[in-house]
Each structure stands twice: as structure tokens, then as C-alpha cells.
Amino acid sequence: MKYRILFILIIIFFPVLNANSQIEEGILKAAFIEKFTKLINWPEKTTQNDKFTICVVGNKSFYDQLHKAYSKRELKGKEVVVLFNEKIPVNQEIDILYLGVESNKLLDDAVEHLKNCLIVSEYEGFAKKGAHINFYLTEKETMHFEINKSSMDDSGFKMDFLLLDFAKVVNK
Numbered sequence: 155m156k157y158r159i160l161f162i163l164i165i166i167f168f169p170v171l172n173a174n175s176q177i178e179e180g181i182l183k184a185a186f187i188e189k190f191t192k193l194i195n196w197p198e199k200t201t202q203n204d205k206f207t208i209c210v211v212g213n214k215s216f217y218d219q220l221h222k223a224y225s226k227r228e229l230k231g232k233e234v235v236v237l238f239n240e241k242i243p244v245n246q247e248i249d250i251l252y253l254g255v256e257s258n259k260l261l262d263d264a265v266e267h268l269k270n271c272l273i274v275s276e277y278e279g280f281a282k283k284g285a286h287i288n289f290y291l292t293e294k295e296t297m298h299f300e301i302n303k304s305s306m307d308d309s310g311f312k313m314d315f316l317l318l319d320f321a322k323v324v325n326k
Contacts, residue, residue, distance in 0.1 A: 180216050180219035181219065181223070183276075183297075187220075187250065187252075188229065193317045194314070194317065195313075196249065196272070197311060198310075199270050205232055206235070208220060208249065208251075208252060209237045211241065211254065212240070213254025216254060217236060217238040221236040224236055230249075242267060244268070248268070249271060250272045251271050252274050253275040253280065253285065254277075255277050261275065261277075261283055262284075270310070273285045274286065274287045276289045276290075281302045281324045282302065282324050282325075285302060286301065286302055286306050286309065287302075288301075288302075298322065299322070300322040301318065301323055301324070302324050
């Protein structure tokens with residue numbers, strides 16, 4: 155219950171936070187990723203990993219911020235490992251794949267090869283192309299997120315209703 159209240163408070167004050175600087179934007183995205191993990195249930199995995207792994211592709215500065223933010227934290231009751239890669243890690247078990255703007259040509263590979271992995275992006279149109287969650291800036295430079303509900307459902311992710319209440323919902 156306390157996570158729902160915290161999530162609602164973040165959402166209420168979120169639009170007034172201006173994402174002018176990359177650092178502020180990265181901190182907000184990192185906070186939202188943590189909240190997403192609390193409001194989303196992952197599909198059953200065939201193997202059990204004792205680490206919660208986030209792989210950032212194409213956005214080194216965001217990787218640095220995530221690494222710093224999660225270096226001594228847990229998500230889903232597991233130690234967090236943050237990785238950086240230039241391409242989609244098809245042979246590695248990861249929980250969240252974050253695709254930066256620089257990786258705009260890699261979404262199709264991610265959707266095809268990564269199962270049980272939440273795909274989060276920051277590139278316009280990625281939610282409609284299959285990314286589960288996509289961050290975007292409005293004309294007023296406020297950050298918001300959209301969710302591809304059909305992609306989430308197809309991948310076996312279950313979401314708390316609060317997540318859908320605060321997102322722009324799109325479908326493939």
C-alpha cells in the first residue's frame with residue numbers, strides 16, 4: 155500500500171518537474187523503473203537468477219546513472235546488476251532492457267529474441283512497435299510514459315491497474 159501512495163505522489167508532482175537536464179531526466183526515469191518493478195509481475199522463468207539484471211543499450215550516461223542509483227539496492231528482492239551493451243544481449247538472461255535513443259534500430263531484435271524481459275525505451279514510436287514501456291517528452295518538456303498493453307499481455311506481464319491509470323496506453 156505504501157508503494158501505491160508513493161507512486162501516486164510521484165505521478166501527481168511528476169508533470170511539474172521539468173526534464174531540461176539529462177541528469178534530472180535520468181533520475182526520474184530511474185525512479186520510475188523502480189516503481190514499474192513494484193507494479194508489474196514478470197512471467198514465470200524457466201531458470202532462476204539470483205540477480206535482477208538491467209541492461210542499458212545505447213545510452214551510456216543513463217547507464218552510469220542507473221549503476222550509481224542501484225549499486226546498493228534491491229529490486230524484486232534481488233541484488234541489482236546494471237550492464238551496458240552496444241547491441242541486444244540475446245544470450246543473456248536480463249529482466250529489463252532499456253533502449254536509448256541511440257539504439258533506435260534494435261527494437262525488432264529485442265522483441266524477437268528477449269522473452270520474459272521488460273523492454274523500456276525512450277524513442278518516439280517504440281511503444282507502438284512493441285516496446286512495453288516508452289518514455290516521452292511533451293511540448294512543455296515534461297516527461298511521461300506510454301504502455302503497449304497488448305505487447306505486455308502477449309509477453310505475460312501482469313500490471314497493477316495504477317500503472318495503466320497514469321500511462322498513455324497504446325497497442326501494436
